Amino acid sequence: MAIRFKGIRLITCQEASRLASQAQDRPLTLKERIGLRLHLLICVGCQGFTRQLKQIRQACQRVTNSEGINVETEGLSTTAKARILQEITVKQGNKS
C-alpha cells in the first residue's frame, strides 16, 4: 500500500534507504531528491538510518585518519618488525 501526500505517491522506507545510500555515491536526480526529502520529513526510521549512514562514513574516515584504528587489535609481531627493519637496513645500505 503506497502512502499518498497531496496526491503524490510517497516512496517507501525500502526505496528511501536505498536512495539515502546512493546519495553518498552519486548525485541523485531531482525527482529522487524530492522523493527522499518528502519521505524523510515524515519518517523517523529513515531519519535514523540516514544519520547512521553518516556515522558509518565518518567512522571510516577516522579509520583512515588513524584515530579509530589504534584500539585493541594486534599490531605487527616482533618478528615481523625485526624482519622489516632488516630489509630497510639492507636497502639503506645499498643506497649509500
Next chain:
Amino acid sequence: MSKELPRCDPAAWLTDHGDYLYRFALLQLRDEAAAEDAVQETLLAALGAWERFSGQSTVRTWLTGILKHKILDLFRKRAKEPQYTPLIDNPEAELSRLEQALFDTTGHWAHKPSAWNDPEASLDQQRFWTAFLYCLEHLAPSQARVFHLRELDGLSTEDICKELKITSTNCWVMLYRARLGLQQCLEHRWGDGHSI
C-alpha cells in the same frame, strides 16, 4: 620560510606507524602475512621515494597513500588467481534477500533504526571502535572489497567500476548492501540492541 621537512628515518616510520599501517592493511587484505608484506613493501617504496615527500601531509598520511596503492596492486594480482573470485554475479538478488528481512511487505522498516550515541561525544569510544572494527572485519568478502575501495581508499564509484569491472548500478547495490550489513551489525553491537 618553508617548513622544515622531517628526516628520512625509516626505522622511526616502522616504530611510529608500523602497527597502524599493518592494521589498515589487515582490514582490507584479511591475511596477516600479506598485510606484513604490504607494510614492508610500503616502507621500502617510501624509502626509495623519500625525495618526493613534500611535507604537505604528515608522514603517516603519505605512507598510507603508498600502502593503498600496494593494496590495490595486490588485489589486482589476486583477481587473476582462480581461488579469489570474491564478487557475486547478482548483487541485486542478494540484496533483495536481505531487504525481505529488514522491511515488511509494505516496504516499511520491520525494526526502526535506532539513534546511535555519537561515538565522539560518548564516554566509551573504545567500545564503539571495537564494535565498528568487528563489524567491518565481518562484512562478507564480496561486499567488503567494494566498501573498502569506496570508504577506506576513497575511490569514486567510476573508478571502482573500472577496477572491479562491474556496472555502476551493481556498484551502488553492493555499497548499499554493505552499508545495510554494517548498520545491522552496529545496531546489535553499538546501538540499542547491544546486550553487554
